[in-house]
Each structure stands twice: as C-alpha cells, then as structure tokens.
C-alpha cells in the first residue's frame with residue numbers, strides 16, 4: 001500500500017518511480033494542470049461527539065480526480081505538491097473550496113459544524129496564509145469560527161516565530177486550531193504552551209494500539225494532557241467498536257473514523273447533517289448492553 005511507504009515520497013504509483021526526475025517533473029506539471037482544470041475535489045469526514053453522537057465537526061480531505069488514474073488520495077501527490085511549492089496554491093484552493101461548501105450547506109438550511117482543513121508547513125512561509133483565510137471567509141460571508149486549521153507538529157520546525165505570529169492573527173479572527181496526528185511527530189509541549197490551540201487529534205497509531213495495556217495508557221495520557229490544558233480531543237482512525245468503547249471510557253471528546261463514517265461527498269454530508277438531528281449514530285453502533 002502506498003501509505004506504508006510514508007508521506008514523503010514523490011511517487012504517483014510505484015516505488016520505482018521515486019527519485020526519477022522525469023516522472024517528478026511530469027507529476028509537477030500534472031499538478032499544475034490539475035489546478036487549472038479543477039481536477040481536485042474535497043471529501044468530508046465527520047467527527048462525532050463520543051457521548052452524544054452529534055456531529056461536532058467535519059474534516060475536508062483532498063482528492064485528485066485524475067483523468068487517467070481515477071480518484072487519487074493525498075498520499076499519492078501531497079508530498080510532490082509540497083516539494084514543488086505548489087501546495088501553497090493547492091492549499092489556498094482547499095481553503096476557498098471548503099468555505100464555499102460551508103456556504104452551500106448553510107444556504108440549504110443546515111446547521112453546519114466547524115469545518116477543518118489541513119495546512120502544510122509551506123503555507124506559512126513566503127505566503128500570506130492569514131490573507132487567504134480572510135479572503136475566503138469574506139467571500140462566503142462566514143465567521144472565523146466556521147473554520148479550523150489542522151497543523152502537524154512539523155509546522156513548528158521552521159521559523160516558529162513566524163508561525164506563531166500567523167497563528168495568533170488567525171486566532172484573533174476566531175479561527176480554531178488543532179494539532180493533527182498528535183504524539184506521532186516532533187512532539188514538544190512547548191508549542192502547546194505558546195500556541196492557543198483548541199484541539200489535539202490523537203494519531204491513529206495510538207487508537208490502533210488501544211487494545212494493549214501500553215497503548216491504552218498512551219491514549220489515556222494524551223487525553224489527560226488535553227483535559228489539564230482544557231483542550232478538546234478527537235481520536236483519529238477509529239475502526240472498531242472496541243476502540244470506540246475504550247475511547248468513551250477514557251472520556252475522549254470526539255471520534256473520527258471508518259467505523260462511524262468514511263470521508264464523503266457534499267451531498268452525503270447534507271443527508272448526514274439532516275439525519276444526525278434525529279438519530280444517534282453511536283447508539284446505533286454500540287452494543288445495547290453498554291447502556
């Protein structure tokens with residue numbers, strides 16, 4: 001699987017392509033074309049309140065509707081987009097498109113939870129991220145609180161002072177911040193002290209390990225850190241009822257994962273948001289004797 005090779009590969013498909021300059025140039029050209037020809041799409045994965053089952057948030061995840069290869073996932077092209085710097089333009093498109101979609105849902109009369117978008121470290125450097133966000137919010141008449149930015153810990157590695165300044169400006173606009181894949185990267189508790197973060201997203205690797213004693217202890221420790229700092233928690237990659245039960249017992253705030261919902265198209269989100277007001281998805285999935 002492509003994911004197993006990690007995120008920092010340039011290859012579109014085969015490992016053999018990696019490092020081949022000609023293919024890299026081709027991919028870069030294709031990414032440029034994809035932007036022009038509007039081949040990128042966003043799918044949306046809901047996050048559910050672990051206790052009430054309400055949809056507490058949504059995460060926008062980019063896909064590339066490739067004319068030949070079909071629907072490509074970010075692991076196939078995000079690293080190349082970052083390497084070439086095109087991620088800045090792609091990232092700006094993601095922010096605009098996400099805001100546009102929120103406006104469409106709102107205009108359809110739905111109650112729309114906060115929508116999270118992933119941002120790459122490059123979007124902080126040599127680029128006005130705050131300006132991009134401001135423009136999108138204004139264009140679609142949204143308040144800052146409709147948007148959340150998901151950063152990985154690696155964002156802080158280069159020029160942290162600039163990153164802090166940009167994030168502080170965004171916070172003042174009401175934009176929320178979450179740390180993605182928490183615990184899996186270059187974790188430093190320093191940035192949690194300096195940054196006004198709202199949410200820690202517990203990396204899928206910890207969730208996968210939750211059945212073991214040590215794995216459970218790790219998740220518990222992360223949730224305790226979050227509680228102490230008054231931060232929200234979202235568990236990523238929840239795939240089984242056992243994981244869900246453990247996470248609920250540990251008082252995890254929100255649950256994101258294939259067990260409850262896969263990333264979906266805007267119309268499916270529409271149905272979900274309308275349905276969610278009537279049905280509790282978590283209660284439907286949990287064995288009845290848990291209550």
Ligand code: C2E
Pocket residue numbers: 045060061062073074075078087091094117118119120150180181236237238239256257258259263
């Ligand atoms: P992420 O932000 O940590 O997103 C979560 C990933 O886990 C998504 O993969 C999602 O589809 C997947 N996932 C959700 N639930 C489950 C589950 O229960 N089991 C498993 N095995 N996986 C689950 P996806 O969409 O392929 O995205 C991968 C990564 O690509 C994201 O990880 C994020 O780092 C990056 N990415 C996605 N969209 C964007 C974007 O617009 N901009 C940037 N810069 N990066 C993006």
Ligand code: MG
Pocket residue numbers: 047056057114199
């Ligand atoms: Mg949230």
Ligand code: MG
Pocket residue numbers: 059118150180
């Ligand atoms: Mg994310």
Ligand code: MG
Pocket residue numbers: 180181201203204236
């Ligand atoms: Mg993540």
